[in-house]
Amino acid sequence: MEVLMRNMFQAIGKNRSANQLAKRYGLRFGAARFVAGETIGQSIEVVRKLNQSGRVVTLDHLGEFISTEAEAMESTEMCLRTLDAIAESGVQSNLSLKMTSLGLDIDKELCIGNMRKILDRAREYGNFVRIDMEDYAHCQVSLDIYRELRQTYDNVGIVIQAYLFRTEQDIKDLNELRANLRLVKGAYKESPKVAFPEKKDVDENYKKIIKMHLLNGNYTAVASHDENMIEFTKQIVKEHGIPNDRFEFQMLYGICEELQNRLVAEGYKVRVYVPYGIDWFGYFMRRLAERPANVWFVLKNMFK
Numbered sequence: 373m374e375v376l377m378r379n380m381f382q383a384i385g386k387n388r389s390a391n392q393l394a395k396r397y398g399l400r401f402g403a404a405r406f407v408a409g410e411t412i413g414q415s416i417e418v419v420r421k422l423n424q425s426g427r428v429v430t431l432d433h434l435g436e437f438i439s440t441e442a443e444a445m446e447s448t449e450m451c452l453r454t455l456d457a458i459a460e461s462g463v464q465s466n467l468s469l470k471m472t473s474l475g476l477d478i479d480k481e482l483c484i485g486n487m488r489k490i491l492d493r494a495r496e497y498g499n500f501v502r503i504d505m506e507d508y509a510h511c512q513v514s515l516d517i518y519r520e521l522r523q524t525y526d527n528v529g530i531v532i533q534a535y536l537f538r539t540e541q542d543i544k545d546l547n548e549l550r551a552n553l554r555l556v557k558g559a560y561k562e563s564p565k566v567a568f569p570e571k572k573d574v575d576e577n578y579k580k581i582i583k584m585h586l587l588n589g590n591y592t593a594v595a596s597h598d599e600n601m602i603e604f605t606k607q608i609v610k611e612h613g614i615p616n617d618r619f620e621f622q623m624l625y626g627i628c629e630e631l632q633n634r635l636v637a638e639g640y641k642v643r644v645y646v647p648y649g650i651d652w653f654g655y656f657m658r659r660l661a662e663r664p665a666n667v668w669f670v671l672k673n674m675f676k
């Protein structure tokens with residue numbers, strides 16, 4: 373049953389018409405628990421509150437299903453404006469983005485050009501940009517672009533997903549770039565030809581790559597709500613004397629607040645991933661797919 377629901381939410385989240393429809397009606401069904409608002413102003417207020425509680429942020433202007441160059445330019449502009457708003461307001465946040473929203477599926481060079489504009493602007497402000505990892509079809513090209521950008525920029529990082537078979541090799545290869553990586557389990561529905569189908573194997577691989585990247589001496593963002601993974605990370609850094617400024621924990625806005633606050637109280641750096649924008653539907657569906665128990669929360673909100 374859980375697997376069926378997971379597949380269903382993943383499929384609806386990719387449906388273009390459902391996404392377009394949701395855009396028209398604004399944040400609904402309790403999506404506001406996971407999405408900070410539709411405007412930059414609303415999202416900056418959320419960041420400010422999170423900062424007051426000791427947490428830093430990565431802001432993501434939501435954008436999926438880009439099919440024209442004009443839309444890619446619009447998304448790029450929104451990323452630039454988000455960086456401006458962060459700098460002007462003085463909040464503690466960097467930027468996360470998806471390269472498909474910058475035109476990756478239209479023209480690789482267009483996407484690289486847009487990434488350069490964003491990274492230049494971020495560099496002017498002394499800020500950092502994280503490239504989210506999307507589905508397997510975009511994995512190789514995303515890593516190729518990251519490699520190219522890394523030749524010029526220090527302020528860029530990428531995400532690596534533990535559920536992919538290729539990941540251990542990617543971690544080895546990225547070591548020569550001293551890559552700043554966010555490590556996640558992986559959020560997309562992938563074929564058993566490319567990804568571990570069993571959760572226990574994903575968890576094992578996740579532990580393996582956390583340890584490898586930390587011991588390679590590279591900056592590591594452990595992005596998980598799984599307390600076992602968090603405890604594992606704490607144990608590794610303690611055993612190997614890795615200082616707190618070499619790693620951080622990351623969690624999603626609206627998920628495991630108590631755990632986030634507990635880690636801050638223990639002296640760890642915690643970064644909250646805060647998405648905003650009118651394109652909230654696909655992101656919201658992925659969060660429901662991760663935890664079908666959230667559906668009760670949605671149902672409650674529908675009848676409020």
Ligand code: FAD
Pocket residue numbers: 503504505506531533556557558559560595596597598599622623624627628644645658659660662663666
């Ligand atoms: P799980 O084993 O799935 O969950 C552990 C526990 O966490 C659950 O028992 C539950 O208590 C809690 N939990 C997990 N998810 C939810 C939820 N949706 N609602 C309520 N509770 C929940 N994936 C990508 O593929 N690409 C990315 O670029 C990417 N970026 C991310 C950035 C951040 C900051 C985070 C935290 C995740 C990101 N993800 C990304 C998603 C990630 O791949 C997982 O799908 C997601 O984090 C759930 O896995 P988990 O590690 O929390 O562990």
